[in-house]
Amino acid sequence: MKKSIPVRKNEEITVRFEDLTHDGAGVAKIDGFPVFVRRALPGETGKIKIIKTQKNYAIGKLVELNDKSPYRVEIPREDSHKYGGCQLEHMTYEGQLKYKENQVRQVLTRIGKLEDVVVYPVLGMEEPWHYRNKAQVPVGEKDGKLIAGFFKQRSHEIVDTDESLIQLPEVNEAIKAVKDICSELGIAPYNEETHKGVLRHIMARYGKETGELMVVLITRTLELPHKNELIEEITVRLPKVKSIVHNVNSMRTNVIMGPETTVIWGNEFIYDTIGDVKFAISALSFYQVNPDQTKVLYDKALEYTGLTGGETVIDAYCGIGTISLFLAQKAGLVFGVEVVPQAIEDAKRNAELNGIMNAEFEAGEAEVVIPKWYKEGNKADVLVVDPPRKGCDEALLQTIINMKPKKVVYVSCNPGTLARDLRILEDGGYKTIEVQPVDMFPQTTHVECVSWLSFIGI
Numbered sequence: 001m002k003k004s005i006p007v008r009k010n011e012e013i014t015v016r017f018e019d020l021t022h023d024g025a026g027v028a029k030i031d032g033f034p035v036f037v038r039r040a041l042p043g044e045t046g047k048i049k050i051i052k053t054q055k056n057y058a059i060g061k062l063v064e065l066n067d068k069s070p071y072r073v074e075i076p077r078e079d080s081h082k083y084g085g086c087q088l089e090h091m092t093y094e095g096q097l098k099y100k101e102n103q104v105r106q107v108l109t110r111i112g113k114l115e116d117v118v119v120y121p122v123l124g125m126e127e128p129w130h131y132r133n134k135a136q137v138p139v140g141e142k143d144g145k146l147i148a149g150f151f152k153q154r155s156h157e158i159v160d161t162d163e164s165l166i167q168l169p170e171v172n173e174a175i176k177a178v179k180d181i182c183s184e185l186g187i188a189p190y191n192e193e194t195h196k197g198v199l200r201h202i203m204a205r206y207g208k209e210t211g212e213l214m215v216v217l218i219t220r221t222l223e224l225p226h227k228n229e230l231i232e233e234i235t236v237r238l239p240k241v242k243s244i245v246h247n248v249n250s251m252r253t254n255v256i257m258g259p260e261t262t263v264i265w266g267n268e269f270i271y272d273t274i275g276d277v278k279f280a281i282s283a284l285s286f287y288q289v290n291p292d293q294t295k296v297l298y299d300k301a302l303e304y305t306g307l308t309g310g311e312t313v314i315d316a317y318c319g320i321g322t323i324s325l326f327l328a329q330k331a332g333l334v335f336g337v338e339v340v341p342q343a344i345e346d347a348k349r350n351a352e353l354n355g356i357m358n359a360e361f362e363a364g365e366a367e368v369v370i371p372k373w374y375k376e377g378n379k380a381d382v383l384v385v386d387p388p389r390k391g392c393d394e395a396l397l398q399t400i401i402n403m404k405p406k407k408v409v410y411v412s413c414n415p416g417t418l419a420r421d422l423r424i425l426e427d428g429g430y431k432t433i434e435v436q437p438v439d440m441f442p443q444t445t446h447v448e449c450v451s452w453l454s455f456i457g458i
C-alpha cells in the first residue's frame with residue numbers, strides 16, 4: 001500500500017531532533033518519516049516550516065528554537081550561514097569531534113559490516129579556525145562589479161566575500177588583493193551562463209612554515225589581459241608571493257583547472273615543510289589543506305606502518321610524495337605512484353631536495369601501475385593508500401589481495417568509501433585493526449581517517 005507523506009509544504013510544526021545526517025543536518029521524525037533541517041542539533045526541539053517534500057523525506061527550515069542542545073554555540077558571523085562550507089559552525093568543537101567519531105563508527109558498521117574494529121576519538125585541533133592553506137574562489141559579476149567568494153549552498157550564485165574564517169589570514173589577504181587588482185584593471189569576470197568573460201577563478205596557496213605564497217589566475221581565454229600590470233600589482237601588494245601562475249580553462253565545466261598552465265612570474269612552485277621534510281608544491285599538485293593536522297595524520301600513518309628500516313613500501317596515490325618521503329626516513333625502499341605527472345615531477349624533486357635516495361616514483365593510475373609492478377615480480381611489505389574521495393579502484397584492491405603485503409595502511413577522506421574498501425580487503429584475508437579519525441576540516445562535516453590492516457589469511 002502506498003504510504004502517505006505526513007507533512008505538507010509550508011506547514012509549520014514543532015519537532016524534536018534525534019540525529020544528524022552525514023552532511024550535518026538535524027533529523028526529526030514525523031510518524032517515522034524523516035525531515036531534514038539545517039542547523040538543528042540532536043536533543044533540540046523547535047518549530048520548523050516544511051519547504052520541500054519528496055517521496056521518502058522532507059526538508060524543513062528552522063523557525064524557532066525551544067530547547068537548545070548543550071553543544072550549540074552562536075555562529076561566529078551573521079552572514080556565514082549563507083556559505084555551504086561550514087556546516088557545523090553552530091556546534092561546539094567538542095560536539096563536532098563527537099559527531100565525527102560517531103559518523104565513522106556508524107559508517108564502518110553499516111557499510112563495512114565491521115563491528116569489532118577499534119575506533120579512537122577524533123584527534124582535533126587546539127584552535128579550530130583559520131587553518132586552510134589554500135582557497136580557490138569563483139569569480140562573477142553583480143551590479144556591474146567583479147565579485148569573488150563562495151557558491152551559495154546548492155546553487156551557483158556567488159556570495160561576494162573577503163574573509164573566510166577557516167582560511168589562513170594570508171590566504172584571505174591574497175584572494176582579496178587579487179580580486180581588487182582585477183577589478184581595478186577592469187578584467188572581465190567569467191559568466192557561467194553565457195560562457196563569456198575572462199576570469200573564472202582565483203586560487204591562492206600558502207606555505208605556512210615557509211611563508212611562501214602562490215597565486216593562480218584561471219581564465220577562459222588564452223590571453224590574460226593586463227598581464228604585466230597584474231604581475232606588478234600582485235608583487236607589490238603581496239610581498240610574500242613567490243609564484244604567479246596562469247591556467248587556461250576554456251571548457252564549459254565545473255572543473256576548476258584547465259589543461260594549460262604557465263608560470264608568468266617567479267618560481268614554478270612554492271615550498272612548505274611538514275616535520276623534517278621540505279616539499280616543493282606546484283599549481284596542479286594535491287597538497288593537504290590543513291598543515292598542522294597533516295603532521296598529526298602522517299605521524300599516525302608512520303606509526304601504523306610499524307617500519308623498522310628494511311621494508312619495501314608502496315605508496316599509492318602519493319601526490320607530491322608527502323607520505324612516501326615521510327616513510328622513506330624509516331623504510332628500506334619506497335615506491336610512489338600518482339596519476340598527475342606534474343605531482344610526480346614534484347615528488348622526484350622533493351626526494352632530491354631532502355637527500356632521500358630510497359624513494360622512486362612513477363606517473364600513472366595506481367590500478368594500472370601497481371598490477372604491472374606485481375606482474376614484474378615486485379612485492380611490498382607494507383602498502384599505503386591515500387585515494388581521493390571515491391576510494392580505491394577494485395583492480396588495485398584485488399592486486400593488494402593477491403600481493404598480500406603484511407600490512408595495509410589506509411588514509412581516507414571519505415569514511416563511506418573507506419568502509420566499502422575495508423570490507424573488500426577483509427573478504428580477501430585482511431583484518432582491520434584500528435581506525436584513527438583526524439580532524440583535518442574543523443567546522444565542516446568532513447573527516448579524515450587513518451587505519452591499518454594486517455594480513456591474516458582466509
Ligand SMILES: C[S@@+](CC[C@H](N)C(=O)[O-])C[C@H]1O[C@@H](n2cnc3c(N)ncnc32)[C@H](O)[C@@H]1O
Pocket residue numbers: 285286287288316317318319320321322323337338339340343364365366367386387388413
Ligand atoms: C587524497 S590525495 C593524497 C595525496 C598524498 N598522499 C598526500 O597526502 O598529499 C589523492 C591523490 O590521488 C591522485 N589520484 C587520483 N586518482 C588516481 C589514480 N587512479 N591513480 C593514482 N593517483 C590518483 C590525486 O591526483 C591526488 O594526488
